[in-house]
Amino acid sequence: DAKTTQPPSMDCAEGRAANLPCNHSTISGNEYVYWYRQIHSQGPQYIIHGLKNNETNEMASLIITEDRKSSTLILPHATLRDTAVYYCIVRVEYAQGAQKLVFGQGTRLTINP
Amino acid sequence: ETGVTQSPTHLIKTRGQQVTLRCSSQSGHNTVSWYQQALGQGPQFIFQYYREEENGRGNFPPRFSGLQFPNYSSELNVNALELDDSALYLCASSRVNTEAFFGQGTRLTVV
Numbered sequence: 001d002a003k004t005t006q007p008p009s010m011d012c013a014e015g016r017a018a019n020l021p022c023n024h025s026t027i028s029g030n031e032y033v034y035w036y037r038q039i040h041s042q043g044p045q046y047i048i049h050g051l052k053n054n055e056t057n058e059m060a061s062l063i064i065t066e067d068r069k070s071s072t073l074i075l076p077h078a079t080l081r082d083t084a085v086y087y088c089i090v091r092v093e094y095a096q097g098a099q100k101l102v103f104g105q106g107t108r109l110t111i112n113p
Numbered sequence: 114e115t116g117v118t119q120s121p122t123h124l125i126k127t128r129g130q131q132v133t134l135r136c137s138s139q140s141g142h143n144t145v146s147w148y149q150q151a152l153g154q155g156p157q158f159i160f161q162y163y164r165e166e167e168n169g170r171g172n173f174p175p176r177f178s179g180l181q182f183p184n185y186s187s188e189l190n191v192n193a194l195e196l197d198d199s200a201l202y203l204c205a206s207s208r209v210n211t212e213a214f215f216g217q218g219t220r221l222t223v224v
């Protein structure tokens with residue numbers, strides 16, 4: 001079962017910041033939050049991940065609340081090519097050294113001109 | 114480009130047949146996972162291979178099986194195909210405890 005809850009769809013204007021929320025209230029202390037996106041049923045593309053600190057890379061920023069029950073993915077200057085389904089995922093360790101990504105339904109983000 | 118390649122990209126099989134899907138990992142990655150994505154759904158974890166051994170499995174029946182080879186490439190085999198097996202099959206490779214990179218997937222249609 002998915003451990004995350006996301007809004008099914010969002011819109012954002014081109015050039016503006018897109019803020020995608022995610023709830024993961026049942027996350028365990030050693031489970032990471034990952035974000036991937038998927039365009040037109042291609043393979044999911046890795047964006048960013050974090051445990052409890054905020055993270056930033058060339059694609060996005062990840063803000064995780066102090067209680068780790070929710071997070072926000074920020075695309076600072078959205079472009080039309082950012083239109084995709086965005087998945088907030090908890091990486092679950094189910095055995096020593098073995099992890100799996102538990103996907104939910106994702107948020108369909110549409111960037112409008 | 115993630116460096117993870119899957120073949121074939123599309124195929125059509127008849128119910129009851131068997132199918133083999135292939136995945137070539139990104140260089141330096143020793144872990145391979147397989148996911149099934151039904152239309153309109155998020156990917157679902159099938160199993161993971163590390164050093165040629167299956168080290169975890171999702172809620173899939175035994176007719177879903179796999180292999181990992183010494184060069185870390187992998188195969189997914191599905192026996193006795195059912196109509197509900199129609200889906201996009203995704204392979205992801207990684208090093209242990211690092212982010213996974215996905216291939217473009219194989220679209221399987223069972224008729």
